[in-house]
């Protein structure tokens with residue numbers, strides 16, 4: 377049995393196994409299915425992971441470049457992952473000493489800056505265009521506050537598709553029950569992540585890790601590829617702010633604090649530039665993982 381070097385990281389509790397792209401893992405989907413399993417996968421504080429990041433570093437480039445391939449627990453490959461990009465930039469910074477990193481993803485190149493107080497990734501411009509989300513051909517236009525399978529959703533692509541629903545209290549919703557019909561709705565030919573958001577009053581909620589963010593939302597996301605709720609989702613946090621702006625719920629580009637169960641993220645969605653995602657990253661441990669036959 378072959379084993380490969382691996383590390384475990386998390387960004388606001390969205391946790392990933394990191395493996396060098398040249399490691400001898402012929403069947404990446406089988407590797408992810410095995411080691412991400414929440415009951416029998418990689419050990420640590422939480423067993424398993426939300427995915428495996430296969431990283432290919434070019435330390436000679438200026439800024440350094442790293443190609444990120446996220447293989448999810450169901451074996452699928454995601455085009456983008458906000459928290460994964462923050463982890464990738466941190467990993468590249470540890471390997472090279474560089475603070476500025478270009479993360480190459482199937483959704484495009486993402487510029488990242490690694491600071492002690494948090495990692496910021498440029499996330500591209502959110503798009504509501506039906507072809508970009510993508511929506512089914514007969515959708516008839518962008519999906520803005522539209523009833524879909526029991527939720528009122530706004531569909532936006534922030535690197536991956538999200539169906540965002542604003543609700544009175546994210547904690548009062550049985551996400552595992554309401555999300556799957558939306559995630560699999562025919563209007564989303566490639567599926568969608570399902571993200572719930574609730575505006576919160578900062579007077580009632582401490583502003584840790586988000587100095588200067590006068591607006592705040594709580595967030596929960598049911599992720600495609602994980603097929604369950606994760607403790608944080610970076611593309612989902614950007615989707616919350618983009619959808620809040622597009623639907624007239626928010627009249628600032630940010631910074632906006634978005635808090636999934638795993639911690640606080642800071643989001644900016646400008647009118648005429650890429651959105652940014654900022655938040656903490658932690659390296660948990662290094663290990664060796666067996667490559668399934």
Ligand SMILES: N[C@@H](CCC[C@H](N)C(=O)O)C(=O)O
Nearest residue numbers: 454457458459536609610611
């Ligand atoms: N957790 C991620 C998003 C990962 C991709 C998603 N599951 C999909 O398949 O679209 C994030 O932090 O953005």
